[in-house]
Amino acid sequence: MSETPPLREALIQAGIGLLAEGGPATLTLRQAALRAGVSHAAPAHHFNGLPGLLTAIAARAFDTFAQTLQTARDGAGDDPRARLHGICQGYLTFAAAHAGLFHLMFTAPEVDRRDPTLEPAAELSYQILQQACRPFATHADDRLEVAVWSMVHGYAALGFCTPTPPRPMAKPPEFSDLLNELLQT
Amino acid sequence: MSETPPLREALIQAGIGLLAEGGPATLTLRQAALRAGVSHAAPAHHFNGLPGLLTAIAARAFDTFAQTLQTARDGAGDDPRARLHGICQGYLTFAAAHAGLFHLMFTAPEVDRRDPTLEPAAELSYQILQQACRPFATHADDRLEVAVWSMVHGYAALGFCTPTPPRPMAKPPEFSDLLNELLQT
DNA sequence: CGCGCCAACTTGACAGTGTCAAGCTGATCT
DNA sequence: AGATCAGCTTGACACTGTCAAGTTGGCGCG
Structure with a gap:
């Protein structure tokens, strides 16, 4: 079937890390992108905005x-x-x-x-x-x-x-x- | 004792209204201030930031x-x-x-x-x-x-x-x- | 009365956020 | 070899909370 893109997985892991370390307030699209080493708009290509990342x-x-x-x-x-x-x-x-x-x-x-x-x-x-x-x-x-x-x-x-x-x-x-x-x- | 300032009460009511009508996302300091007819920084004089308003x-x-x-x-x-x-x-x-x-x-x-x-x-x-x-x-x-x-x-x-x-x-x-x-x- | 004071509020600015539009790039397919 | 296109970047915009400085109006006090 479909292979999950590596960046999508990296963003999810970054989000989980942010949530555990800094709480819900620090879990943002831009912070997750920064932690994954990509630009601030990259997450939009894998999730439907911030709600999409949170849902994932x-x-x-x-x-x-x-x-x-x-x-x-x-x-x-x-x-x-x-x-x-x-x-x-x-x-x-x-x-x-x-x-x-x-x-x-x-x-x-x-x-x-x-x-x-x-x-x-x-x-x-x-x-x-x-x-x-x-x-x-x-x-x-x-x-x-x-x-x-x-x-x-x-x-x-x-x-x-x-x-x-x-x-x-x-x-x-x-x-x-x-x-x-x-x-x- | 202490008389609650009218603006504080108005901001609380505005916040309750925003929460009921538009959900948590629309409950912001600036929207509450707008609805109460004051400037965007006025709430800071009655609440300790957004968490203060939410707590109230x-x-x-x-x-x-x-x-x-x-x-x-x-x-x-x-x-x-x-x-x-x-x-x-x-x-x-x-x-x-x-x-x-x-x-x-x-x-x-x-x-x-x-x-x-x-x-x-x-x-x-x-x-x-x-x-x-x-x-x-x-x-x-x-x-x-x-x-x-x-x-x-x-x-x-x-x-x-x-x-x-x-x-x-x-x-x-x-x-x-x-x-x-x-x-x- | 005049004067200072001070709380309440305004104005303006700043960093940070989500989101969109446009452009780049490198791999894949024909 | 050239077109295609998903994946990513860059840049911009509106919106948010928050801070610093300025304004104002009423109150008490000398």
Whole structure:
């Protein structure tokens, strides 16, 4: 099929580096181009403007996200409950370790989240969680998956999994306790 | 005490209007100043740059957010379960109706979320949810509040409460079912 | 009363940003 | 050998936030 141009890959990597080192404010087209050693207008030939670069980075982030969930699940043994806990822990670890990418994937307004390149990895991530939830479902619909997904995402988004938790909360409860509350026993 | 200058208020209202009408990209210092009828550098005398304006808008948003939760709770009757459901529904309604403000309050990276002006209303919002959760707590710690908070916030952040839900999900489950799952009837 | 003061605001400038139009260049194909 | 064209550069433009200096109007004080 199509071979990805090297500059496109270099720009994505430069963007990821900028995001990790300097935060979202330093992730600009011109900075990425500078870091990749090309002129300031070169990125326009590989991405549809800044939103295009951000979307491409988000797609890449979803790839490693799905991979993280998968290895977290496989490293948790065979017990269904342990596997689900492992996946959630992977979710939270990823969110804490790659806050910039996490924000890009789910909440950055510049990212076009219905871009078809996002879909495969995002869909895979969802299916991993979905399958791990299936043994615990007590209803025919998908309410349990959505409950777990919402809870783990909210826990991450609200910052409970970062070293600096929000609000005047001395020590936030472990997510595993929250999950057990939902799985009832 | 201190009387808030009229221009400061006008700039906040202009910013809220810009955010609602044109999204986060159109919310700039210069546009807010233009809408308020002052020169482009006037906002600097009332806010600490653009982050200062965004933080002030977030503080205002937390005010109306706390008020929304309160009225949603009081309009749900006396049953503790109905009150908690009402609060969560208020949470989701606010997130869907004021997506821009919601994003500013919780996830916009430019907002200084440890600003002391944020604290009162944010703290009040949390206490409203905390008190409503108390009748259902089965443990001494605050795990249930955090579980509910995480779940409702994640449900909102993932977009399940908007008319256009994420992912290829035909019809997302109602949040009330998710909450009942957590409260185990 | 006059005078200074000072907060609020304006004007002007600067660096940085995304984006577009035009031009260059080197490899590929006929 | 010559045309083609994707990939990149150069240059320009409008827009952004931010700073420095100047203006103004009202207030208190000698």
